[in-house]
Amino acid sequence: MTCIAIDDEPKALDILELFTGKISFLDLRGKFRDPIQGMDFIVKDKPDLIFLDINMPELSGLQLLKTLANPPLVILTTAYSEHALTGYELNVVDYLLKPFEFERFLKAVMKAKELFELKKETRRHLQKPGRRYENVILLKSGARTYRIKTDSILYVEGMGNYVTFYLHDKKIVTYMSIQEVLNMLPEEVFCRIHKSYIVSLKHIDVIEKHRVLIKNNSIPIGQTYRENFSKAVRVQ
Template sequence: MIRCIVIEDQPPAQRILETYISDTPNLNRVGTFHDPLEALGFLKTEVIDLIFLDIHLPKISGLDFLTILPYKPAIILTTAFPDYALESYELDVVDYLLKPFPFQRYLKAVSKASQLLENSKSQAPSEAPSVKTDSFLLRSGHDLIRIDLGQLVYIKAGSDYCELHTIEKKYLSQEPLKTWNVKLDAKGFCQCHKSYLVGLVHIRKISGNQLYLNDGTLLPIGRAYKDKLLKGFIK
């Protein structure tokens, strides 16, 4: 049985997929999510084989969601827009369903996913590989850049983007600070201010309402974040 979830923010599209899945004997739907960040939290504790993923979602797009998965299930994209087909296949998805899609087209995509999962199981080593957790992927235009967590010093929120400051250079991301906070939770990062997220290993000292980083950077500390920051720094 293939364990799957649906990530879709439109109720009519949710209902169609749920009906299709219930009529597919080898699929077991274990969840439906309208919020991709909620789905991300679920995936950190549950192993899923297949995701039906919409592209246009609140907070973070489906394509960006693919870059922050803690592991890689089979992905079937569902969207009303054909523009993303090439980019989605570059991200190694199983299939791309253009809404509205009939049941037969859906079955074709599920068949491809089933075959892929079966092949993966037959070729898998006796011990499953560990998930790489010391780096993350950053989308920059059409590029995906892998950044080591140890290189990331802090993130600063702007009006329309975030600045990711690493030891070597600065990157820009369209994802909000809230999304980065979820991504880097429990990975040695802590929000110190409404506009800043900092790597705890890069803090040299805390003095009053300021952080002194190893590279000489000074960051502000917001009153609402100070207690959690101190606990993380001392730990």
């Protein structure tokens, strides 16, 4: 796994370099005291994992994270425990409270590795409609791979690093972002109506001002997505 460290404290960067050097599957590609330089590297080189300090001048780690459209895996580091909840709301892998020992660092890294491998496996099994199986996708969930017809998908809910596909007869949880799901589904049938929800236009039973109903499930319509959803419904 390629990784970088962003922290305005030289000593903290030295510790991260020492710890990453002890783990064979980590490849530290850069250390940055300037978060802007770190952000530029992320955009251009797309590392798999970031060790990101929260409290930095000019641009905090949380602010940096919010600017990234498709952030990689992130492990936050900080001396202030009050930031933990905010960090988890941004779907980070783990939160390291300074000063941390190698054992705690290793635990966070192993969690990141597990998510990284799961994401790779999921992407390997994904099949876009029209390439090999028309209107079929493959979803990796645990030790199983499901072959799913897109017509059977009612809606999709994003939950941090995971998404849940709700089908007629079951639900499937897999590791990917809500944006990745949107990219692989046929856009003429599926529409994102909320930051956490994608719905099948075919399966909507009721449309109200602030929500839609699918099989008695209430799904909110986000203000940001309202106009696009209205256009999609008119096309249908």
